[in-house]
Amino acid sequence: MVPPAPDGPGAGGPPAGPPVGTAGDGGGSAMIAVLGRFVGELRAAGIPVSMTEHLDAAEVLRHIPLEDRPALKSALGAALVKSSAHWRAYETAFEVYFALRGDGYAIEGEADGEPGSGEDAEGRAAGAGDGGRMGRGRGSAGGGGQGMTAEELAAMLMNALTSGDEAMMAAVARQAVARYAGMEPGRPVGGTYYLYRTLRNLDLDAVLEQLVDGRRSGDRGGQDGAEGGGGDTPQAALTPLEERLARDEFRARIDLLRRQIEDEIRRRLVADRGSEALAKSVRKPLPEDIDVMHATRDELVALRRALQPLSRKLAVRLARKRRHGRRGPLDFRSTVRHSLSTGGVPVEPRFRYPRPAKPEIVVIADISGSVASFARFTLHLVHAISAQFSKVRSFVFIDGIDEVTRFFEHAEDPAEAVHRINTEADVVWVDGHSDYGHALTVFLERWGDELTPRTSVLLLGDARNNYHASQAWVVGELARRSRHVYWLNPEPRAYWNSGDSIVGEYGAHCEDVVECRTLRQLERFVGELA
Amino acid sequence: MTGPGSLPVTGFPEPGPPRFESIAAVRTGLAGIDYLADEGIAGVVYLADRLAKPVLVEGPAGTGKTELAKSVARLTGSRLIRLQCYEGLDESKALYEWNYKKQLLRIQAESGRGWEELEEDIFSEDFLLPRPLLEAIRSPEPVVLLIDEVDRVELETEALLLEVLSEYQVSIPELGTVRATGIPLVFLTSNNTRELSEALKRRCLYLHLDYPDVERERAIVLARVPGIGADLADQIARIVRSIRSLELKKSPSVSETLDWARTLVVLGVESVDADVARDTLHILLKYRSDIERAAKELAGGAAGT
Numbered sequence: 001m002v003p004p005a006p007d008g009p010g011a012g013g014p015p016a017g018p019p020v021g022t023a024g025d026g027g028g029s030a031m032i033a034v035l036g037r038f039v040g041e042l043r044a045a046g047i048p049v050s051m052t053e054h055l056d057a058a059e060v061l062r063h064i065p066l067e068d069r070p071a072l073k074s075a076l077g078a079a080l081v082k083s084s085a086h087w088r089a090y091e092t093a094f095e096v097y098f099a100l101r102g103d104g105y106a107i108e109g110e111a112d113g114e115p116g117s118g119e120d121a122e123g124r125a126a127g128a129g130d131g132g133r134m135g136r137g138r139g140s141a142g143g144g145g146q147g148m149t150a151e152e153l154a155a156m157l158m159n160a161l162t163s164g165d166e167a168m169m170a171a172v173a174r175q176a177v178a179r180y181a182g183m184e185p186g187r188p189v190g191g192t193y194y195l196y197r198t199l200r201n202l203d204l205d206a207v208l209e210q211l212v213d214g215r216r217s218g219d220r221g222g223q224d225g226a227e228g229g230g231g232d233t234p235q236a237a238l239t240p241l242e243e244r245l246a247r248d249e250f251r252a253r254i255d256l257l258r259r260q261i262e263d264e265i266r267r268r269l270v271a272d273r274g275s276e277a278l279a280k281s282v283r284k285p286l287p288e289d290i291d292v293m294h295a296t297r298d299e300l301v302a303l304r305r306a307l308q309p310l311s312r313k314l315a316v317r318l319a320r321k322r323r324h325g326r327r328g329p330l331d332f333r334s335t336v337r338h339s340l341s342t343g344g345v346p347v348e349p350r351f352r353y354p355r356p357a358k359p360e361i362v363v364i365a366d367i368s369g370s371v372a373s374f375a376r377f378t379l380h381l382v383h384a385i386s387a388q389f390s391k392v393r394s395f396v397f398i399d400g401i402d403e404v405t406r407f408f409e410h411a412e413d414p415a416e417a418v419h420r421i422n423t424e425a426d427v428v429w430v431d432g433h434s435d436y437g438h439a440l441t442v443f444l445e446r447w448g449d450e451l452t453p454r455t456s457v458l459l460l461g462d463a464r465n466n467y468h469a470s471q472a473w474v475v476g477e478l479a480r481r482s483r484h485v486y487w488l489n490p491e492p493r494a495y496w497n498s499g500d501s502i503v504g505e506y507g508a509h510c511e512d513v514v515e516c517r518t519l520r521q522l523e524r525f526v527g528e529l530a
Numbered sequence: 531m532t533g534p535g536s537l538p539v540t541g542f543p544e545p546g547p548p549r550f551e552s553i554a555a556v557r558t559g560l561a562g563i564d565y566l567a568d569e570g571i572a573g574v575v576y577l578a579d580r581l582a583k584p585v586l587v588e589g590p591a592g593t594g595k596t597e598l599a600k601s602v603a604r605l606t607g608s609r610l611i612r613l614q615c616y617e618g619l620d621e622s623k624a625l626y627e628w629n630y631k632k633q634l635l636r637i638q639a640e641s642g643r644g645w646e647e648l649e650e651d652i653f654s655e656d657f658l659l660p661r662p663l664l665e666a667i668r669s670p671e672p673v674v675l676l677i678d679e680v681d682r683v684e685l686e687t688e689a690l691l692l693e694v695l696s697e698y699q700v701s702i703p704e705l706g707t708v709r710a711t712g713i714p715l716v717f718l719t720s721n722n723t724r725e726l727s728e729a730l731k732r733r734c735l736y737l738h739l740d741y742p743d744v745e746r747e748r749a750i751v752l753a754r755v756p757g758i759g760a761d762l763a764d765q766i767a768r769i770v771r772s773i774r775s776l777e778l779k780k781s782p783s784v785s786e787t788l789d790w791a792r793t794l795v796v797l798g799v800e801s802v803d804a805d806v807a808r809d810t811l812h813i814l815l816k817y818r819s820d821i822e823r824a825a826k827e828l829a830g831g832a833a834g835t
């Protein structure tokens with residue numbers, strides 16, 4: 001027989017003392033309240049959580065033991081998050097709201113079982129000074145060795161990474177944060193600052209090289225070496241392939257350690273500030289809401305990853321819209337077939353689908369530093385749905401201008417073409433600072449005759465012209481020759497026309513000037529264009 | 531609405547006894563029939579049963595979405611009913627269709643009778659052709675319903691699924707409402723080529739199936755490739771991880787890993803070196819440029835990046 005599902009948190013709760021900073025692990029109703037706030041946070045982060053899903057999540061709590069944090073995370077996620085692109089934002093919120101729950105996560109429960117606790121407490125003073133006040137449990141627990149010396153910690157780090165022992169790595173993460181992060185209660189800095197301090201002191205890049213060197217010189221230590229079953233010929237030099245695989249393995253372990261360090265910092269921040277306050281400050285935007293112009297490197301990676309499925313979906317959606325958009329001639333066969341369910345009376349006529357005419361698109365994009373990513377995403381998106389247009393031509397400029405349509409023509413993947421633009425397009429005329437006036441004038445001279453009343457022109461850029469002459473009349477001329485001219489500006493509207501931005505001058509000649517800071521805005525615009 | 535007595539018409543289906551004892555039981559059960567699930571996958575399957583909710587499984591091609599449904603059917607000793615979706619799939623292929631040839635014949639044969647009477651007759655169960663959804667609902671035995679590649683149907687067709695997925699029933703205007711006797715386990719798979727409707731997503735638990743980590747992939751290779759050694763399986767899993775970390779046009783899927791592993795076994799390879807890799811990469815990768823790139827990387831071409 002199957003035992004009944006646990007109704008609330010079972011016996012295996014945190015080992016010692018109540019967790020700090022969140023509701024006690026007591027009854028289900030406290031948990032339901034936490035869930036309510038958690039769902040509120042998800043919504044604030046942009047994840048659409050419906051009433052039904054909230055109820056499902058409450059139901060989940062009845063079936064998953066709360067101490068099993070990984071299981072809880074994926075189970076609540078299954079009920080609440082219905083898109084993999086939202087997972088990162090979900091995870092961040094989860095870690096904050098459930099930071100102190102589960103075995104070994106409660107701040108006060110950590111005195112036991114720390115590897116290295118038998119070590120001499122020589123550096124205890126330093127350790128307590130750095131991290132003692134944040135981790136209240138540590139200070140009062142006294143006893144075991146909080147204070148490893150820097151050398152001891154470094155040795156333990158190498159040991160943990162060489163063996164890949166996750167528990168030992170988690171212990172290293174705790175020690176490292178206590179020692180290096182310099183966390184103090186109430187200090188108004190975000191987790192990234194503490195993370196930065198900790199990582200800088202650990203210098204994991206150098207550690208990676210050391211680990212690979214160690215493997216190279218035949219030290220295959222560890223219970224499960226990166227070569228798995230290998231180890232019979234410890235002295236043989238590594239082939240490049242072996243070295244690569246070893247490096248990958250170590251890199252994966254280091255990534256895990258980095259996540260453990262982040263966890264530890266978050267845990268302490270939650271204990272200090274409470275979930276709500278912290279969630280707000282660490283909230284991560286969904287990929288489609290990231291500000292393209294100011295994206296961090298990680299965010300750019302997320303953006304690039306989001307772009308492919310996004311453009312593919314847009315293409316499918318538009319293709320279907322085209323097919324199903326308007327009613328065509330009557331489909332006789334289908335009408336008769338469907339009439340059988342109404343006793344042969346054709347109550348619901350069926351139609352074939354027509355094909356409306358497709359527009360021609362000309363994209364003219366500033367690809368200078370500050371707006372380069374935006375231009376790349378737009379070109380990618382437009383070309384990914386090029387089947388929706390009768391023709392797409394692309395031009396890029398800084399102070400000189402070049403046509404890049406050819407790069408896209410034979411590329412299997414727009415990303416590849418975009419990459420070639422960066423390396424091959426000829427866009428510098430004088431000094432490589434944006435000169436919209438000059439670039440547009442050259443465009444008009446060389447390609448202006450090719451615009452037709454079926455062309456829609458998209459001008460992309462922040463219109464920061466470095467105080468060159470605007471030549472705004474050119475845009476007026478483009479508008480006269482084509483069907484529409486739109487300006488897409490990746491800057492927030494509030495910055496337009498300040499400093500050297502002259503988007504208003506150009507915008508006067510455009511059908512519309514559209515703020516396009518995020519993929520969501522960009523997708524909406526491009527979708528309406530087709 | 532009521533229907534003729536021969537169809538199972540009851541209230542909202544009673545949830546049956548739980549199919550699984552625990553998440554761990556799902557995981558070991560699946561491993562026993564050579565489907566290697568991680569905690570997350572097993573957890574969602576477990577919940578699907580406890581919450582009586584369908585699971586929407588999304589992820590890249592060849593990551594075991596379809597296989598998951600099949601394996602759960604095997605594990606629970608259920609009949610697998612599969613609705614393969616495609617563009618243009620409609621009610622008559624998903625739910626049911628009236629057998630109109632048979633109906634016409636009957637109408638001709640009984641031309642003397644009044645329409646009222648005839649109508650009653652030809653819109654009865656004898657003239658019904660059940661399609662997978664109705665079949666799953668009506669089945670007297672336990673069922674796993676697999677709605678495969680649901681992103682291929684049009685948005686409007688998706689609406690057909692909603693009633694089945696939330697109420698476990700099908701309404702047939704001429705007959706009445708057919709309700710399930712037991713609640714089937716339902717899996718919907720999607721390759722994410724289209725945004726599914728909010729309504730559909732709300733009704734489902736969501737599972738993103740990504741490429742497995744090294745340990746799981748090694749276990750999959752060991753389970754699915756007869757005669758392979760542990761060392762080789764390990765090496766294969768690591769090389770595949772390495773290749774997936776390159777930004778390629780198409781990353782190798784689990785099925786491609788398995789194809790590669792089988793080939794290496796047939797070729798009698800005991801350990802993969804750069805030469806073997808180069809000669810066999812075309813099994814793992816489909817694009818020429820991807821193959822060249824990977825071959826170069828594995829030979830140490832761009833080491834240390």
Ligand SMILES: Nc1ncnc2c1ncn2[C@@H]1O[C@H](COP(=O)(O)OP(=O)(O)OP(=O)(O)O)[C@@H](O)[C@H]1O
Nearest residue numbers: 564565566590591592593594595596597750784785
């Ligand atoms: N976790 C796993 N355990 C065992 N085998 C697996 C696993 N995942 C994938 N496989 C193997 O990979 C093959 C491909 O899986 P499957 O057909 O289910 O992929 P899919 O995700 O449905 O792909 P597609 O999106 O192309 O339909 C299966 O036949 C199976 O052999």
Ligand SMILES: [Mg+2]
Nearest residue numbers: 595596597719
């Ligand atoms: Mg499949």
